[in-house]
Amino acid sequence: MNLPGLAHPTALGADPRPAALRALLALAVVFIMLATTGWTAVHRPEAVSPLRVSALGAWAKARIDGRPVPPSDAPARTVARFFAGLDGAQRARLADGYPLVVGNLDGAPAAVRYRANLEGLEQARRVEEARSRDVALTPADRSTATRRSHRFASLAQPGRQIFAFDPTGSGRVAEVFGDLASAERVSVIVPGVDTDVLTFERTQRRLTSPVGMAESLYEAQRAADPDSRTAVIAWAGYTAPTGIGVDAATGRMAADGAVLLKSLTAALPGDASVALFCHSYGSVVCGVAAHELPRRVTDVVVAGSPGMRTENVAGLHTSARVWATRDEGDWIADVPHLEVGGLGHGADPVSPAFGARLLSSARAKSHTGYFAPGTDSMDNFAKIGTGAFGSVVCATGNDACRRGISGTEQD
Numbered sequence: 001m002n003l004p005g006l007a008h009p010t011a012l013g014a015d016p017r018p019a020a021l022r023a024l025l026a027l028a029v030v031f032i033m034l035a036t037t038g039w040t041a042v043h044r045p046e047a048v049s050p051l052r053v054s055a056l057g058a059w060a061k062a063r064i065d066g067r068p069v070p071p072s073d074a075p076a077r078t079v080a081r082f083f084a085g086l087d088g089a090q091r092a093r094l095a096d097g098y099p100l101v102v103g104n105l106d107g108a109p110a111a112v113r114y115r116a117n118l119e120g121l122e123q124a125r126r127v128e129e130a131r132s133r134d135v136a137l138t139p140a141d142r143s144t145a146t147r148r149s150h151r152f153a154s155l156a157q158p159g160r161q162i163f164a165f166d167p168t169g170s171g172r173v174a175e176v177f178g179d180l181a182s183a184e185r186v187s188v189i190v191p192g193v194d195t196d197v198l199t200f201e202r203t204q205r206r207l208t209s210p211v212g213m214a215e216s217l218y219e220a221q222r223a224a225d226p227d228s229r230t231a232v233i234a235w236a237g238y239t240a241p242t243g244i245g246v247d248a249a250t251g252r253m254a255a256d257g258a259v260l261l262k263s264l265t266a267a268l269p270g271d272a273s274v275a276l277f278c279h280s281y282g283s284v285v286c287g288v289a290a291h292e293l294p295r296r297v298t299d300v301v302v303a304g305s306p307g308m309r310t311e312n313v314a315g316l317h318t319s320a321r322v323w324a325t326r327d328e329g330d331w332i333a334d335v336p337h338l339e340v341g342g343l344g345h346g347a348d349p350v351s352p353a354f355g356a357r358l359l360s361s362a363r364a365k366s367h368t369g370y371f372a373p374g375t376d377s378m379d380n381f382a383k384i385g386t387g388a389f390g391s392v393v394c395a396t397g398n399d400a401c402r403r404g405i406s407g408t409e410q411d
Contacts, residue, residue: 048168049124049166049167049168049169051100051120051123051124051127051167052100052166052167052168055098055099055100055101056072056101058098058101059072059098059101060072062094062097062098064086064090064093064094065090069082069094070082072101072105074107075107076106076107076263076266076267077107078107079105079106079107079108080107080108082107083107083108083109083112091109091112092112092115094112094116095112095113095115095116095119096115096116096119098116099116099117099118099119099120099123100116100120100123100165100166100167101116102116103116103117103119103120103162103164103165104164104165104166106263106264106266106267107267109181109269110161110163110176110180110181110269111181113162113163113164114160114161114162114163114176117162117163117164117165118156118160118162120165120167121152121153121155121156121162121165122152122156124148124152124165124167125149125152125153125156127167128145128146128148128149128152129145129146129149131145132145132146132149147198148167148171148197148198151197151198151200151201152167152197154201155173155175155200155201160175161175161176161177161180162174162175162176163175163176163180163233164237164264167197169239170196170197170198170239171196171197171198171200171236172197172236172237172238172239173197173200173236173237174233174234174235174236174237174264175200175210175211175214175233175234176231176232176233177214177215177218177231177232177233177234178218178230178231178232179229179231180231180233180268180269181269181270182229182270183229183230183231183270183272184228184229184230184272184273185228185229185230185231185272185273185274185275185385185386185387186230186231186232186233186268186272186273186274186275187214187217187218187221187230187231187232187233187274187275187276187277187381187385188232188233188235188261188264188265188274188275188276188277189210189213189214189217189232189233189234189235189277189279189282190235190261190276190277190278190279190282190283190285190286191209191210191213191235191236191240191279191280191282192240192241192279192280192281192282192283192304193240193241193242193243193244193248193280193281194240194241194242194243195210195236195240196236196239196240197236199236200234200236205368207368207369207371207372208368210234210235210236211234212371213234213277213279213371214232214233214234215232215234216371216372216373216378217232217277217371217378217381217382217385218230218231218232219373220373220378220379220381220382221382221385221386223382224379224382224383224386224388225386225388228386228387230385230386231272232385233264235261235264237257237260237261237264238253238256238257238260238261238285239253239256239257240253240257240281241253241281248281248306249343249344250342250343251284251288251309251342251345254281254284254285254287254288254309255288257285257288257289258285258286258288258289258292259289261276261285261286261289261293262289262292262293262294265293265294265296265297266294268296271296272296273296273297273298273299273387274294274296274297274298274299275297275298275299275300275301275384275385276293276297276299276300276301276320277301277303277381277385278300278301278302278303278305279302279303279304279370279371280303280304280305280306280332280367281306283302283303283304283305283306283307283308283349284305284306284307284308284309284345286300286302286308287302287307287308287309287310287316287345287346288308288309290308290316290317290318290320291316291317291318293318293320295319297318297320298320298321299320299321299322299323299384300316300318300320300321300322300323301323301324301325301359301381301384302322302323302324302325302349302356303324303325303326303361303370303377304326304327304330304332304367304368304370305324305326305332305345305348305349305350306332306335306337306344306345307337307344307345307346307347307348307349308345308346308347308349309345309346310346310347311346311347311354312347312353312354312355313354313355313356314355321357321405322349322355322356322357323356323357323358323359323380323384323401324349324350324354324356324357324358324359325350325358325359325360325361325364325370325377325380325395326350326361327361327364327365327366327367327369327370327377329365329366330366330367331366331367332367337351350395357394357400357401357402358394358395358396358400358401359376359377359380359392359393359394359395359401360376360377360380360393360394360395361375361376361377361380361395362375362376362377362393363375363376364376364377364378376393379393380392380393389402389405390402390405
């Protein structure tokens with residue numbers, strides 16, 4: 001995406017153009033986007049899935065051996081205490097009886113959520129399979145139902161660790177790679193636009209999907225430090241914008257996603273530290289969430305970011321280390337990093353003035369290549385995910401991005 005007159009002067013440098021000119025250019029780009037994608041491409045709330053509605057209603061009346069269950073929106077610590085008082089058989093009964101609630105219940109043990117979500121996926125698959133044969137639906141709707149049925153069947157394969165699943169609308173899902181219960185460090189992939197249950201995993205262009213990114217990161221972490229106790233979560237747990245339109249140019253959907261990201265990070269089991277790897281619009285979600293993230297989130301890494309809805313790291317109001325990277329061929333560099341009337345996402349995270357720790361992304365290709373094996377970006381992500389901060393490669397060619405981190409040779 002190269003827009004006339006908007007070639008970025010340098011991949012990691014400050015924009016020398018006057019602020020007024022940049023503001024006009026930003027508005028011009030927005031109008032081009034709106035003219036291309038349509039003013040009506042605005043997110044509308046999705047009705048909750050009938051399966052989920054039914055499950056919530058049943059859960060509200062549920063008892064386990066005479067004991068009431070906690071509300072579905074109870075704090076994670078309340079839920080954790082409740083499940084700690086149950087034996088294995090009782091946990092299994094709840095997982096099997098109320099899968100679309102237990103599978104998304106923050107504070108429930110990971111193994112219980114995995115079991116519940118396999119059953120929830122099977123229930124949703126049967127619904128979609130029936131819809132695929134319903135002649136009252138349009139051919140397009142039947143085709144979508146077929147695709148969703150196949151995706152749910154794939155996700156329910158034995159051995160997969162589905163940490164969250166909700167079939168509402170375009171669907172929300174999260175999958176764990178590694179042993180979450182014993183992990184000392186957890187990495188979370190926060191993806192961008194066009195992420196839903198159908199694009200959660202891909203055979204073609206695998207590394208553009210949350211599953212592909214997470215698998216690649218987990219493999220790189222294992223290669224970098226085989227003895228490290230890490231887990232990686234592919235998180236498609238929010239409703240992402242579709243395409244490059246109005247929703248992608250504003251922070252509304254990021255604000256909704258930020259609430260869910262905060263809940264996820266606060267409810268992870270144990271006391272593992274957490275690193276967020278936020279790609280494209282996912283970095284907007286991370287930026288909006290930053291000030292409310294729990295202190296266990298020690299690192300926020302953004303790649304190919306359109307902005308984090310702030311002017312600098314200080315504006316994020318987070319104790320986490322903030323890292324940023326962008327490939328020199330990434331078209332996102334041509335998007336003006338400004339916020340005008342709610343459109344745009346603010347300053348460029350790889351500009352020196354922003355104050356992030358700048359990582360090398362050498363050998364990554366364009367906007368979707370950051371998680372490819374053999375790239376500097378992937379190697380750096382693995383090092384951050386395993387705590388090997390002293391060996392990350394900085395974009396500046398010196399040790400600037402490593403300075404001030406406890407345990408590195410720069411201290």
